[in-house]
Amino acid sequence: MKRLSRYLLTECALTSFTALVVLTTLVLLPQILMLVDLWVNKSVSVSVLGKMVLLIMPKFLVASLPMALLVGILIGLGRLAQDSELIVIKASGISLLRIFYPLSVPIVVVTACSLYLNWFLVPDSHTLFQNIRVALLSQNTFSIKTQTFNNTIPGLTIYVNRQSHGGKLLEGLLIHDERDPDMPVTVIAKSGMLHRGSTGETALLLKEGSRHQMAPGNAYRRLNFSTYDLELGIAFETESSSGDRAIRSYSIADLEQARIAQDPLLASEAEREWHRRFAIPLATLLLGFLAIPLAMQQNQRSGRGFGFIVAISVLILQFILLTLGEAMAKRGLISPAMGAWSPNLALLLFTSYVTYMAYHDRPIRLFQWLGAVLAMLPQRMLQTTNPSGKAR
Incomplete structure (x- = not known):
């Protein structure tokens, strides 16, 4: 047996x-x-x-x-x-x-x-x-590779010359925003860093740069700025944002x-x-x-x-x-x-x-x-x- x-x-x-x-x-x-x-x-x-x-x-x-x-x-x-x-x-x-x-x-x-x-x-x-x-x-929402055109976020092309302070500070930025195909925007900034925006989404705080845009009628607009907050459209997902999973x-x-x-x-x-x-x-x-x-x-x-x-x-x-x-x-x-x-x-x-x-x-x-x-x-x-x- x-x-x-x-x-x-x-x-x-x-x-x-x-x-x-x-x-x-x-x-x-x-x-x-x-x-x-x-x-x-x-x-x-x-x-x-x-x-x-x-x-x-x-x-x-x-x-x-x-x-x-x-x-x-x-x-x-x-x-x-x-x-x-x-x-x-x-x-x-x-x-x-x-x-x-x-x-x-x-x-x-x-x-x-x-x-x-x-x-x-x-x-x-x-x-x-x-x-x-x-x-x-919160720390690495999207991958940033230096001296490379990054397309990890749909509609955004980001170029960074170099990174410092453990990758938190980005220097020499060129950003082309085509999330609105009718109103594409190009942003050039001396430096920038990731942070949490007022809406709870990840944003990029840019410093010392300019914003370039083609308006209707082939009009060209340029805006110089000392600080500029660019929303990336990526939300911070936490436990409170998903009750079914939190339990x-x-x-x-x-x-x-x-x-x-x-x-x-x-x-x-x-x-x-x-x-x-x-x-x-x-x-x-x-x-x-x-x-x-x-x-x-x-x-x-x-x-x-x-x-x-x-x-x-x-x-x-x-x-x-x-x-x-x-x-x-x-x-x-x-x-x-x-x-x-x-x-x-x-x-x-x-x-x-x-x-x-x-x-x-x-x-x-x-x-x-x-x-x-x-x-x-x-x-x-x-x-x-x-x-x-x-x-x-």
Whole structure:
């Protein structure tokens, strides 16, 4: 029995870990490409970008852990079903509960990791990530390369002769502003430096220069200035500018205080976040235990794609229910608790039903039909072509 437990545990743990790596990479890829853009176009150091990737990873691990657990167990046990090993296990008198026993270890471990991520690691990493982001926006909003025409801001061409004081002071500036195509402006200044404008956006304070503009009717205008404030149109993004994201960075104590706040919107949002941090780990636990009886519905006819298709279908349905529950709770149609827990209740009922059918060795007609369709697809595809490979 110990050998069987180790065999099942090894088989499903390897596939789950592989699925976790693949899914996390796919989810992180768009974010990594955005950070690479900071490295290429804005000269942000690789060490800072690497730290930012590590800080956003916990947020995406929360989403990929339940998916990896479901897909990994289904594919792992699916291979055993395809090789008739599950039939041999059943014929040996080993019950479904005996299969649950070794696989419950990684399921509980992953659930505990999801709980820790939601309550501790994600809020802390989110706060650090926002701090780094604000620091980059405030100190190095756009990349300035000396003796080069910089086009990092659409409509603006900036030329800087040299930088000093750690890159904060720009000297010998030539700026061509085409953000208004009908009224292009050229500005020449002896020096300039970045600062936060009165509107909260990044601005460039220019000193000792002139402003040149072609007015309608081919009229030429020149304005000499001692100081000139040029708005760059880039806002400083902070936590206060995004309430939906700010609540994710709340610690346990902050979240409890927000739940009893006088502001009804903040209290409702904190209530939804509190339930969400518990609901996601529970969904991870249920999806892990659902994968085991689902895998028992496979056979040699269903094909190796059965587990993957079932996993994707379950995940899509769960995502729809979670999104619908959250949207209804946000609009006040249902309570935050119902919006967070109703998808898990539906998942619990479905898991109980599939487990009951698998325990009594009863097939589920929907899965039988799906397995038959998957088994028939290769034959149908072969029948639509003749031996020369051309369609009939």
